[in-house]
Amino acid sequence: MNENNNIRVVVGMSGGVDSSVTALLLKEQGYDVVGIFMKNWDDTDENGFCTATEDYDDVVRVCNQLDIPYYAVNFEKQYWDKVFTYFLEEYKAGRTPNPDVMCNKEIKFKAFLDHALSLGADYVATGHYAQLRRTDGRVELLRGIDNNKDQTYFLNQLSSDVLEKVMFPLGHLDKSEVRKIAHEHGLATASKKDSTGICFIGERNFKEFLSEYLPAQPGKMKTLTGEVKGEHDGLMYYTIGQRQGLGIGGPGGPWFVIGKNLEENTLYVGADYHNDALYSDSLVATELNWINDTPSEPITCTAKFRYRQNDSSVTVYPQEDGTVKVVFAEAQRAITPGQAVVFYDGDVCLGGGTIDTVIKNNKPLDYVG
Amino acid sequence: MNAIYLDHAATTPIHPAVVERMTEILTSHYGNPSSIHSYGRKARQLLDQSRRVCADSIGANEKEIIFTSGGTEADNLAILGTAFANKEKGRHIITTKIEHHATLHTAQYLERNGYEVTYLDVTENGTIDLEELKRNLSDQTILVSIMMVNNETGVIQPMKQIGEILSNHGAYFHTDAVQGYGLLEIDVNELQVDLLSVSSHKINGPKGLGFLYAREDVAIQSLQFGGEQERKRRAGTENVAGIVGFETAIQLADSERAEKINLYQKFRAIFIDTLKEHHIDFTVNGDKAERVPNIINLSFPNMNVEKLLTNFDLSGVAASSGSACTAGSVEPSHVLTAMYEADHPCTTNSIRFSFGLANNEENVKEAAERVAAIIQRLSK
Numbered sequence: 001m002n003e004n005n006n007i008r009v010v011v012g013m014s015g016g017v018d019s020s021v022t023a024l025l026l027k028e029q030g031y032d033v034v035g036i037f038m039k040n041w042d043d044t045d046e047n048g049f050c051t052a053t054e055d056y057d058d059v060v061r062v063c064n065q066l067d068i069p070y071y072a073v074n075f076e077k078q079y080w081d082k083v084f085t086y087f088l089e090e091y092k093a094g095r096t097p098n099p100d101v102m103c104n105k106e107i108k109f110k111a112f113l114d115h116a117l118s119l120g121a122d123y124v125a126t127g128h129y130a131q132l133r134r135t136d137g138r139v140e141l142l143r144g145i146d147n148n149k150d151q152t153y154f155l156n157q158l159s160s161d162v163l164e165k166v167m168f169p170l171g172h173l174d175k176s177e178v179r180k181i182a183h184e185h186g187l188a189t190a191s192k193k194d195s196t197g198i199c200f201i202g203e204r205n206f207k208e209f210l211s212e213y214l215p216a217q218p219g220k221m222k223t224l225t226g227e228v229k230g231e232h233d234g235l236m237y238y239t240i241g242q243r244q245g246l247g248i249g250g251p252g253g254p255w256f257v258i259g260k261n262l263e264e265n266t267l268y269v270g271a272d273y274h275n276d277a278l279y280s281d282s283l284v285a286t287e288l289n290w291i292n293d294t295p296s297e298p299i300t301c302t303a304k305f306r307y308r309q310n311d312s313s314v315t316v317y318p319q320e321d322g323t324v325k326v327v328f329a330e331a332q333r334a335i336t337p338g339q340a341v342v343f344y345d346g347d348v349c350l351g352g353g354t355i356d357t358v359i360k361n362n363k364p365l366d367y368v369g
Numbered sequence: 370m371n372a373i374y375l376d377h378a379a380t381t382p383i384h385p386a387v388v389e390r391m392t393e394i395l396t397s398h399y400g401n402p403s404s405i406h407s408y409g410r411k412a413r414q415l416l417d418q419s420r421r422v423c424a425d426s427i428g429a430n431e432k433e434i435i436f437t438s439g440g441t442e443a444d445n446l447a448i449l450g451t452a453f454a455n456k457e458k459g460r461h462i463i464t465t466k467i468e469h470h471a472t473l474h475t476a477q478y479l480e481r482n483g484y485e486v487t488y489l490d491v492t493e494n495g496t497i498d499l500e501e502l503k504r505n506l507s508d509q510t511i512l513v514s515i516m517m518v519n520n521e522t523g524v525i526q527p528m529k530q531i532g533e534i535l536s537n538h539g540a541y542f543h544t545d546a547v548q549g550y551g552l553l554e555i556d557v558n559e560l561q562v563d564l565l566s567v568s569s570h571k572i573n574g575p576k577g578l579g580f581l582y583a584r585e586d587v588a589i590q591s592l593q594f595g596g597e598q599e600r601k602r603r604a605g606t607e608n609v610a611g612i613v614g615f616e617t618a619i620q621l622a623d624s625e626r627a628e629k630i631n632l633y634q635k636f637r638a639i640f641i642d643t644l645k646e647h648h649i650d651f652t653v654n655g656d657k658a659e660r661v662p663n664i665i666n667l668s669f670p671n672m673n674v675e676k677l678l679t680n681f682d683l684s685g686v687a688a689s690s691g692s693a694c695t696a697g698s699v700e701p702s703h704v705l706t707a708m709y710e711a712d713h714p715c716t717t718n719s720i721r722f723s724f725g726l727a728n729n730e731e732n733v734k735e736a737a738e739r740v741a742a743i744i745q746r747l748s749k
Contacts, residue, residue, distance in 0.1 A: 034683070039698040052696035060697070071679045072697030118747060119679055 002030030015055030018127030095338030156352030241334025259367030377725030523664030532561030
């Protein structure tokens with residue numbers, strides 16, 4: 001008898017290849033595997049078409065191939081209250097939110113974890129590219145082996161208490177290996193295209209989607225010195241450092257978003273990718289989560305300010321109010337409020353927070369928001 | 370853990386006698402009933418015999434039975450077929466908010482195509498208000514479609530009174546009898562119904578079969594074209610083996626009716642008493658109405674359908690919420706929403722348990738023990 005068969009692992013299945021292979025690997029390891037599809041968003045269109053129905057159908061097909069039970073759970077209300085409301089609030093505040101970080105924190109590793117535990121689960125597993133190291137009653141979150149797919153950035157808000165009940169079976173694999181395993185086993189989702197973008201927007205046009213929820217207020221595009229360069233469609237459509245979609249012609253370009261003024265409804269633009277105004281030397285982050293040890297003294301480590309960015313050396317100064325000041329070893333371009341800053345010690349993800357204030361020469365960059 | 374089936378309102382196990390009879394037909398009598406040779410005649414003979422049994426089971430005559438692919442097709446044919454054939458007389462249809470989707474979605478299709486549909490409310494007991502029915506009848510009303518027994522709650526509608534009300538009106542009376550047929554004794558003349566839908570797989574017969582009773586004088590248009598089967602009302606070569614299996618299931622249902630009613634009443638009592646012994650907090654939906662004994666719909670306060678059903682299944686108890694799923698996740702029941710109100714807790718914490726051939730006193734008791742244990746665990 002395999003000792004794993006008394007260990008129930010509930011797999012969060014999206015109908016994609018990653019979670020399909022997650023379930024497959026656990027099943028091969030002899031666990032008591034249960035597949036659960038989370039329905040977080042209703043995108044049923046006027047023809048009754050709903051991508052969730054298609055995705056659930058893929059979950060059904062894969063689970064039947066693996067001969068594991070499958071169920072669904074509806075978290076539409078929780079998702080709306082905890083993730084989507086936050087998402088809209090951040091845009092209203094002129095920031096660029098990261099709904100995936102919030103979804104992991106509030107839905108996948110909270111509501112879903114609770115649901116799984118109520119079903120007698122010992123662990124929940126997902127197809128995230130991240131690794132866990134369990135030593136002496138301590139769980140550490142490590143980057144996935146596939147550097148291009150590493151998803152620890154999105155997992156920075158999880159606590160070690162939560163991670164104790166989690167498995168990431170894909171963390172030691174490359175994406176290409178995952179596809180290969182899926183093909184070798186003839187899984188129904190082996191050739192399914194990876195989903196892109198924010199889950200609830202899917203393949204839709206982002207601007208169009210956002211305009212259904214937030215009124216767009218067009219305004220002026222100006223340089224920091226006040227020169228009007230054109231009209232913007234609504235501040236929420238732009239993020240710091242963005243080049244696409246500004247439509248500023250003439251000499252002196254290309255042009256980039258360097259900031260916003262919410263009160264005046266002005267979008268600040270500047271010429272040149274390396275425009276000095278895009279650079280900063282430190283930031284203040286809020287909503288800090290430290291996966292294991294909360295530092296009381298300054299620490300030197302590396303940090304990511306966006307997903308799929310290379311690490312940069314930083315020093316983190318804990319503040320008395322629970323926030324941190326993060327000082328960069330080298331000036332950083334396009335640090336964006338609302339995004340996550342995530343800290344690493346080598347391959348170990350230490351935790352992270354939300355970028356709140358961007359600083360240069362000890363002064364907050366007011367135009368960044 | 371051995372599984373216990375408490376979802377007979379969804380479908381039933383096929384009776385061994387039905388399997389035996391069907392196997393015989395499948396292996397020995399493969400003729401097409403429309404053929405003019407000996408093979409065809411034998412098949413036609415079997416078909417005629419089955420049709421007689423179907424007709425007798427509801428007090429109809431053979432010409433009034435149209436074999437279909439099941440309850441859904443029977444409902445579609447009854448509603449669309451009469452709506453299309455009688456559109457010059459009127460374009461108003463009355464049904465209820467608690468119908469099966471085979472009726473509701475068909476009615477909605479008609480609404481999109483120029484018909485007017487009234488959806489009657491139900492009381493908290495799950496029954497319609499006869500006065501409301503009377504108020505909504507007009508000279509434009511061509512059809513009233515009201516289910517005999519609700520598939521989620523087991524609540525029986527006042528068929529006879531509805532038939533009486535409609536006896537003085539030109540509208541046809543259709544009833545979806547899928548959930549009542551077999552357990553309830555039905556006489557179409559006594560009930561004064563013009564159209565009645567039945568499904569085979571709810572009474573231990575094969576899936577993919579049903580019939581529509583349509584009184585001889587009912588004007589009905591075919592929805593399926595081809596050969597002249599079913600007196601041109603439903604083209605397509607008949608599923609002879611299935612129909613003969615259905616016939617066997619009907620005969621069994623008729624002969625065992627009284628016995629089954631007693632047995633299911635006993636099962637229901639065992640199930641409910643066991644929950645009470647464990648001090649489980651629950652209410653019975655449709656408590657005060659007349660109900661069939663094989664369905665109980667229980668509301669568990671502070672619980673949630675998805676969590677309950679998943680836990681039940683993982684512990685080997687197969688039950689259902691009875692309502693539709695989208696992407697696998699359970700939507701609030703439209704039936705319970707009509708009985709209570711939108712967002713009432715009962716619409717998202719109620720479970721349907723339905724008894725049948727797969728049950729005995731022991732496994733009903735065992736299932737109730739498992740249900741009680743899960744609810745106690747989740748209540749902590």
